[in-house]
Amino acid sequence: MCTSWDTIARKTGIARVRIETLNDGTVLTSEEIEKRAALWSATPEGLRRSIEESGVAAKADATGD
Numbered sequence: 159m160c161t162s163w164d165t166i167a168r169k170t171g172i173a174r175v176r177i178e179t180l181n182d183g184t185v186l187t188s189e190e191i192e193k194r195a196a197l198w199s200a201t202p203e204g205l206r207r208s209i210e211e212s213g214v215a216a217k218a219d220a221t222g223d
Contacts (some may be wrong), residue, residue: 161197169197 163181167174170193180186186194186209188202195205 166194166197170194 163174163177164178166172170190172193173191176190180190191202191205191209195202196204200208
């Protein structure tokens with residue numbers, strides 16, 4: 159399931175331009191993590207862990223590990 163950037167912006171109050179920079183690897187603030195976690199009925203800690211794990215997986219894919 160995928161949430162569109164427009165929906166994320168509208169429901170969290172995070173500007174679409176900012177969301178686009180986050181997609182490029184910019185680090186989220188604690189407030190942005192809390193807002194996005196609430197949108198998806200997740201905990202901020204769970205979202206942080208998911209982000210960290212996806213970064214590790216992406217690095218492994220890029221290096222072939």
